[in-house]
Amino acid sequence: MAHDQAALETLLNQLISHWENEVVEFKRGKDGFSSSDLGKYVSALANEANLRRQDRAWLVFGVEDKTRAVVGTTYKETQEHLQADKQQVLNGTESFTFRDIHVLHHKDGRVILFEIPAAPRGMPISWNGHYYGRAGESLAALGQDKLDDIRRQTLGTDWTAQVVEKASITDLDPNALKIARERFIAKHANRITPEEMVNWSDVALLDRAKVTQNGKITRTALLLLGRPESAWYLSPHPAEITWKLEGDERAYEHFGPPFLLASSQVFARIRNIQLRILPRNELLAHEVAKYDQKVVLEALHNCIAHQDYTRAGRIVVIERPDKLVLENQGGFFEGQPEDYVLSERVPHRYRNPFLAQAMTELNMIDHMGYGIQDIYRRQRQRFLPLPDYDLSEPHVVCLTIHGRVVDPAYSRLLMQQTGLPLADVLALDRVQKRLPITEDAASHLRRTHLIEGRKPNYHVSAVVAEATAKKADYIRMRAQDDTFYAKLLTDYLEKFGQANRGDITQLLTTKLSDALDDKQKHQKISNLLTKFRRKGVIVNTGSDAAPCWQLAEKSAAKK
Structure with missing residues (x-):
């Protein structure tokens, strides 16, 4: 969250007045403060915030812990270096980082306030494979009792965490197990040697990957790795992805577990031709695939992770001539899609936390909310329309991924102005789709000469129209004097x-x-x-x- 300097000073005073506890830590923050120690504090403070039902914790540099005095810090004095800490922490926790890093220019010195979100319910945060907590004001290993407390938060209500007593490891698909091992090894290669993991039994691997519980098969294990013929264990809740082709040709196919393999099989059914986009004043067209594999798989894996399986519905992928539509059961669980596009919102809760954590361990998703950002970013880089979320139908999330150019002006503009802020791209995307935009967005785009026309008939301005080499279209849209x-x-x-x-x-x-x-x-x-x-x-x-x-x-x- 953004603060001005006065608000930050008020926040600092409030934190100092309560002094150190399990969710606030003060450090002088010398320049040599190690990234390893930083990661340990993130793990500890996130876990303690979860246990104390707080939505965030704070690590503050530039305050003397004994005297409660602001002394200032020289820790990483450029914004770029501070932002690099976010990535370092993300690498060490593998799925978690700061919500924001605030810098206060206090009269007594520079203060840095690291805002750390609470660990999601049921999902303790580790640093390089180890869980940390607080013992009073000291950093310590997270006790087994605290670790169990966090993990038990959702076991009773999370459908995907339930153990299927009659199922065994023989009900899992051998090829899916092989791929799961490869993915887990690749994800954790920076802290566990591949040679060590190769010698683990399947049972040990699945426990470490949080797919099973003490060797017992969970519904998550059957969804991600189960043999197709073992899906009956999940009845009457269908575990199924349906691909449906609509248009001049029609076809459909159903895909069951193992979902670890099924998502790629669904993508292989989608007809993925090359699109040609001609830049201005160039003879060679820029070619992009109609659908980006990472975009489609990210979206499909999100459907799997967030599906409400208790509603006894299936995931549906509809392929139309110009778009893909992905539908999953259950409303958008935490916030709204736009919260994750422009901001760095971190979800606090998950409908299926056990399944989400297992998919994170197998490198299928992240659970920091970056997946939606990545889908939008990759579509923008491919100069195609941005995705659209439709939440109008109760208990259904519908995502449309466009596979064609809607307005050549928009696509060519993105090719020429790669540095446009994402907020501007989002607004221009709505303009090309003839969707309403806010008054503030319209005023801004007018000031930057990106649109013209009268509300609600905004259209591409002369600056953009000329960049499209579609001057005749522009003249037809332009209002003459x-x-x-x-x-x-x-x-x-x-x-x-x-x-x-x-x-x-x-x-x-x-x-x-x-x-x-x-x-x-x-x-x-x-x-x-x-x-x-x-x-x-x-x-x-x-x-x-x-x-x-x-x-x-x-x-x-x-x-």
């Missing part, structure tokens, strides 16, 4: 002497902006006639019901 229409009308009346309303409508309609509908064009012509009449350019020599328009000077000359 009223003097342009006056010249057309006066030239017509000069030549033909007079015109009725039908003549004028036929003359001007095709010259008006295509952004206007028929009703708006009719009203625009009426406004132009009124304006020209009041200025003394034309005069109505007929009636209101049957007008006959002439040039004012010609009419006066006749009289």
Whole structure:
């Protein structure tokens, strides 16, 4: 969350007044403070915040822990170096990092406040494979009782965490087990040697990967690794992904466990041709795949992780000629999709925490909320429309991934201006889809000359239109100056002497902006006639019901 300096100073005073406890730690934060110690404190404070039902914890550099005095810190004095800490912590925890890093320029010295989200319910946070906590004001290993307390938070309510008593490891697919081992080894290679993990039994590996519980098969194990014929253990809750092709050709196929393999099998069914996007002033087209594999798999894995299996529904992937639509049961569980696109929101809760943690261990998802950001980022880098979430149907999340160019102007703009802020790209994406944007967004895009037109008919501005090499399209959308229409009308009346309303409508309609509908064009012509009449350019020599328009000077000359 963003704070101004006054708000940060107030926050610091509040933290100091309560002094150190299990969810606040003060350090002088010397320049040589190690990333290892930083990671240990993140693990400890996140776990303690979870146990104390706090939504965040704080690690503060630049405050003397004994005197409670602000002494300032020289720790990483550039913003880039501080942001690098986020990535280092993410690497060490493998799925978790700071919510934000705030810098306060206090009168007594620089203070850094690391904002650490609480560990999600049921999911303790480790640093390099070890769990940390607090013993009073000291850093310590997280006690087994505390570790169990966190893990028990969701075991009773998490459908995916339940043990299937009659199932055994023979109910798991051998090829899925092989792939799971490879993925776990790749994910943890920086702290456990591959040679060591190769010697682990399947039972030991699955326990370490949080897929099983003390060697017992869970519903998560059957979903991710189960043999297809073992899906009956999950009945009456169907474990199924349906791919459906719609358009001139129709087809469908159902995919069951193991979902670790099924997601790639679903992607293989999708027809993934190459798209050609022609940059401005270039002869060679830029080619991109219609669908990016990482985007589709990230979206599909999110469906698997967040599906409400108790609703007895299936995951559906609908392939249409120009888009993919992915649907999963259960409403968006934590916040709204837009919370994860522009901000660095960290989800506090999961519908299926046991399944989410297992999928994280097998490198299928992250559980920091970065997956949605990555989907949007990759679509932007491929110059295609951004995804759309539809939450209008109760208890269903619907995600659309576009597989074609909607507006060439938008795509070519992204190719030329790769540094546009994501907020601007999101707004321009809505403009190209003829969706409403906020007044603030519209004002900003106008100031930066990215759009023009009147609400709600915004369209690409001249700057962008020229970049698209579609100048003819731009001219059709652009609203001309009223003097342009006056010249057309006066030239017509000069030549033909007079015109009725039908003549004028036929003359001007095709010259008006295509952004206007028929009703708006009719009203625009009426406004132009009124304006020209009041200025003394034309005069109505007929009636209101049957007008006959002439040039004012010609009419006066006749009289």
